[in-house]
Amino acid sequence: MAKTIRSSGHEALRGALIAARKNAALTQEELAGRLRCHQSFVARVESGERRIDVIELIVLARALEVDASQLFSVAEGATEPEHRI
Numbered sequence: 001m002a003k004t005i006r007s008s009g010h011e012a013l014r015g016a017l018i019a020a021r022k023n024a025a026l027t028q029e030e031l032a033g034r035l036r037c038h039q040s041f042v043a044r045v046e047s048g049e050r051r052i053d054v055i056e057l058i059v060l061a062r063a064l065e066v067d068a069s070q071l072f073s074v075a076e077g078a079t080e081p082e083h084r085i
Contacts, residue, residue, distance in 0.1 A: 005051050009079030013057075016074040018046050020064040034063040 021031050021042075028042040035041070044050040045060075052060065061068035 006048060007079065007083060009075045009083070010048065010051065012078030013052075013071060013075040014046060014048055016071050017060060017064070020061075020066045020071070021046075024064055024066075026064070031063060035059065 021028070024031075026034075028046070029039045032039040032042050041050070045052055057071060058068045061071055
């Protein structure tokens with residue numbers, strides 16, 4: 001069974017989330033404020049310690065004011081065709 005955390009798709013998604021936050025000129029603390037969560041949640045997502053599910057991706061995209069489908073496409077494009085769950 002392959003792990004999805006630290007997979008190429010996961011790494012690409014993390015990079016896209018970090019880039020979206022920086023493009024929005026937000027700190028982790030400011031993004032956490034928009035999400036109504038602790039800064040440590042954002043840090044764990046960005047560092048790869050924590051995966052996010054589809055609903056969390058939508059909420060993050062809304063907080064970052066980006067299209068969730070674009071973030072999804074980044075992860076999908078980077079996920080190896082042979083990757084299994």
